[in-house]
Amino acid sequence: RKALTLITAIHVPIGGLAILPILLGLPPILFPVHVVVLELLIDPICSLVFEAEPAARDAMRRPPRPRNEPLFGMGQMALAILQGVVVLGGVFGLYVVSLASGMAAEQARGAAFLTLVAANIVLALANSAEFTTALFDPRHAVFWAIAAVGGLIMTVAFAVPAAGALFQVAAPSLPMFGLCLSIAALAGGWWGAVRALRAWRRNPQGD
Secondary structure, eight states: OHHHHHHHHHHHHHHHHHHHHHHTTOOOSOOHHHHHHHHHHHHHIIIIIHHHSOOOTTGGGSOOOOTTOOTTOHHHHHHHHHHHHHHHHHHHHHHHHHHHTTOOHHHHHHHHHHHHHHHHHHHHHHHHOOTTSOTTOGGGHHHHHHHHHHHHHHHHHHHOHHHHHHHTOOOOOHHHHHHHHHHHHHHHHHHHHHHHHHHHHHOTTOO
């Protein structure tokens, strides 16, 4: 259920960022190479990260779900779309403001793509991690490995001219880099904060 929520949420900003610039007459954000990289990160996250995450300690104390409740119903769909729309709004808003401030299209695209990659990684953690599992628990090793690969790809795209030409991006300034990561953390992580608060209210002692 969590994996289905994530994979639905992630594809909302991908679709939106592919279509909105065209509709509004802006330089495109996503090219095929960007989508390929995103899918290469999404697939192992959905197949490995959620599998490695232990069940919540209070799972057996929760009442059972109704027998006729679907695995992925309207509630899960609405949550997934909401998470995706928040990421889409954060990334596209950053891109529009960057272009309006006079930033070159390649640099604005680089900032938007960095934000999207980071937000998707944060989104995966927000949906998968349990309140009772430490952030650097060994069972999160796969997640951190995938996050490191994402960071390496972005570093190469910004630091290697040939890769920058392939991705059609330029490195954002240091303040913009910090802004990108802040937007990614907020847009991708708000649901994780909500989940943690709910878990703490159910079990403030953490047992």
